[in-house]
Structure formats: C-alpha cells, structure tokens
Amino acid sequence: MLAAARAEFAARGYQKAGMRAIARAAGVDAALLHHYFGTKDRLFMAALEFPFEPRAVVEKVFEDDPASAGERVAAFVLELWEQPPVRERLLALVRTAAVSEEVAALMRSFMVTELVDRVAARLDVEQPELRVELVMSQIVGLAVARYVIAVEPLASAPPEVLAPLLGRTVQGYLTG
Amino acid sequence: MLAAARAEFAARGYQKAGMRAIARAAGVDAALLHHYFGTKDRLFMAALEFPFEPRAVVEKVFEDDPASAGERVAAFVLELWEQPPVRERLLALVRTAAVSEEVAALMRSFMVTELVDRVAARLDVEQPELRVELVMSQIVGLAVARYVIAVEPLASAPPEVLAPLLGRTVQGYLTG
Numbered sequence: 001m002l003a004a005a006r007a008e009f010a011a012r013g014y015q016k017a018g019m020r021a022i023a024r025a026a027g028v029d030a031a032l033l034h035h036y037f038g039t040k041d042r043l044f045m046a047a048l049e050f051p052f053e054p055r056a057v058v059e060k061v062f063e064d065d066p067a068s069a070g071e072r073v074a075a076f077v078l079e080l081w082e083q084p085p086v087r088e089r090l091l092a093l094v095r096t097a098a099v100s101e102e103v104a105a106l107m108r109s110f111m112v113t114e115l116v117d118r119v120a121a122r123l124d125v126e127q128p129e130l131r132v133e134l135v136m137s138q139i140v141g142l143a144v145a146r147y148v149i150a151v152e153p154l155a156s157a158p159p160e161v162l163a164p165l166l167g168r169t170v171q172g173y174l175t176g
Numbered sequence: 177m178l179a180a181a182r183a184e185f186a187a188r189g190y191q192k193a194g195m196r197a198i199a200r201a202a203g204v205d206a207a208l209l210h211h212y213f214g215t216k217d218r219l220f221m222a223a224l225e226f227p228f229e230p231r232a233v234v235e236k237v238f239e240d241d242p243a244s245a246g247e248r249v250a251a252f253v254l255e256l257w258e259q260p261p262v263r264e265r266l267l268a269l270v271r272t273a274a275v276s277e278e279v280a281a282l283m284r285s286f287m288v289t290e291l292v293d294r295v296a297a298r299l300d301v302e303q304p305e306l307r308v309e310l311v312m313s314q315i316v317g318l319a320v321a322r323y324v325i326a327v328e329p330l331a332s333a334p335p336e337v338l339a340p341l342l343g344r345t346v347q348g349y350l351t352g
Contacts, residue, residue: 141317
C-alpha cells in the first residue's frame with residue numbers, strides 16, 4: 001500500500017492523489033486503506049516517512065492567539081530537531097527535494113495543503129500565504145545552516161539561545 | 177571546461193557529477209581535464225567563481241550605520257538573485273554543500289572568514305557571529321524555498337514585496 005501511495009503521490013501530486021486510486025493500485029479495498037491510515041495526510045506521512053503531523057502542529061500552535069505564536073513555533077521546531085532521527089529524516093527530505101523536482105513538487109503540494117493554507121487561514125495580514133512561507137524559509141534555512149553547513153557558533157548554539165531570536169522572526173512574519 | 181563543469185555540478189550536484197561527463201561535455205579528453213585541475217574538488221573550486229565578493233559587499237553594506245543595514249542586505253541579496261546565472265551558481269553551492277561534507281567545510285571556512293567575522297566585527301550586540309549566521313540562514317532558506325522548493329506564492333513574489341519583510345528580519349538579527 002505504501003509503494004502504491006508513493007507512486008500515486010509522485011504521479012499526481014499530493015492534492016490530486018486519490019485514496020481510491022491508491023487502494024486500486026495496491027489491490028486492496030479503499031475501506032482497508034482508510035482503516036490503516038485514516039486520512040490522506042497520514043498516508044502521505046507514512047509513505048514518505050514524514051516525521052511530524054502538520055495538521056496537529058497547526059492546531060496546537062495556533063489554538064492560542066497568533067500574536068504569541070512565534071515563540072510556540074520556535075519552541076516546537078527546536079524541540080523537534082533535538083530528536084536526531086527526526087532531524088535526519090527532515091534533512092533527508094530537503095536533500096532529496098533539492099535534487100529531484102518530483103520530490104520537490106510532492107513536498108510543495110503537501111506543505112501548501114496541510115500547513116501553509118491552514119496557518120494562513122488563521123492570520124489577519126495581507127498575503128498570509130507568503131508570510132507563512134517566509135516562516136518556512138527561515139526554518140528550512142536554519143536547519144541547513146545549523147545541521148548541514150554546520151557553521152559555528154550556530155551549529156552548537158543551545159536551543160534556549162536560538163528560541164527567542166527565531167521566535168521574534170517568526171512573529172514578525174506572521175503578524176508584523 | 178569550467179562552463180561544462182558548472183553545468184554538470186548545477187545539474188547533478190557535486191557527488192553525482194562525473195569528471196568523465198564534464199570532459200565529454202567540454203569536448204576534451206578526461207586526462208586533459210585531470211591534468212589541468214587534478215581532482216573533482218579542485219575543479220569545483222575553480223569552476224565555483226563564487227558569484228559575489230563577500231569582502232566588497234560587507235564594506236559596501238556596512239559603510240553606513242548598521243542600524244539601517246537590514247534593508248541594504250535585503251536589496252543586495254534580492255538583486256543578486258534576479259541574475260539567473262548568479263542564482264544558479266549559488267543554488268549549486270547549497271546543493272553540493274548538502275551532500276558533501278567536503279564542500280560544506282569549504283563553504284563554511286570561506287563564509288566565516290570572509291563574511292561572518294567581517295560583519296560581526298562591526299556589530300555591537302552579544303554573540304555577533306551567531307547573529308550574522310542567523311542572517312545567512314534566512315538568506316539560504318529563502319533561496320531554497322523560493323527557487324528550489326519553489327513554493328507559491330513565494331516563488332513568484334516580486335523582489336519589492338519581499339525586500340521589506342526580509343530587511344526587517346535581517347535588521348532584527350543584526351541589531352535587535
């Protein structure tokens with residue numbers, strides 16, 4: 001089922017990929033696929049070993065006032081990265097996206113649908129999608145600079161030093 | 177030969193690019209390529225033509241007050257990227273750094289010496305190197321999100337829309 005899911009997601013993109021088509025390709029009943037994975041985002045996460053659930057994160061981080069979401073985003077991101085398997089998986093996805101347009105397209109449609117659009121809907125600024133994507137760009141860039149290029153002192157800076165600096169930037173993009 | 181090398185590195189990344197393929201694309205014998213440049217990493221460095229001179233940029237951007245450097249940094253970066261060959265070269269550097277610790281190390285020592293330390297010396301904040309590297313992380317991340325992952329609307333946003341948002345973030349890191 002996961003192989004069929006990967007093929008369907010790759011062929012049609014996240015948004016257009018259908019649970020029914022995936023079930024058909026895998027030779028199983030659609031009900032079984034739903035039973036195992038529930039929703040399309042969960043199936044995608046399982047198929048690509050995507051290491052966190054955007055939908056749950058958005059709900060948790062934005063259940064309170066967006067005016068203080070910056071520090072919650074920073075805390076979540078930095079805590080996520082402190083788990084080496086998660087960090088490795090995220091960096092592997094960025095690396096793969098950087099050399100494969102197919103994977104880049106897949107990540108793009110997944111992130112836009114499950115994360116950008118959901119956060120943007122909660123913001124009261126002009127061009128909210130652009131703001132959310134600027135937050136994403138800072139998060140991706142921080143991961144690359146800290147863990148891939150591993151430039152010092154950034155690579156060794158403790159999360160509690162980075163949190164307020166990252167939090168302020170995120171807040172600026174979201175509501176500033 | 178350098179043009180063929182750049183094309184191959186940009187297309188395949190450092191690790192997968194082949195000396196033989198570069199020689200073939202350049203219409204020369206592989207032995208000749210080895211004779212001129214030795215190993216692939218030396219060829220890479222020669223082909224790099226790092227597309228801006230950090231020392232000159234630092235002097236230009238920071239000759240005025242650091243309190244208004246954010247907008248000058250943003251203007252410089254966005255203008256640099258509007259030149260497709262420059263953009264392509266910078267992205268090739270990020271891609272190769274992501275898959276080669278050797279290139280990452282190369283980039284790291286070059287950037288720290290020529291850029292981070294020079295800017296940090298002009299700042300009046302605690303941990304100035306960390307601040308400069310956070311600026312770098314935002315710049316790298318913006319390039320990846322805008323040009324590699326190419327997520328919309330960020331990928332198509334005009335420079336004049338991005339400039340004030342990026343400028344404010346940079347300013348926050350430098351002096352905030």
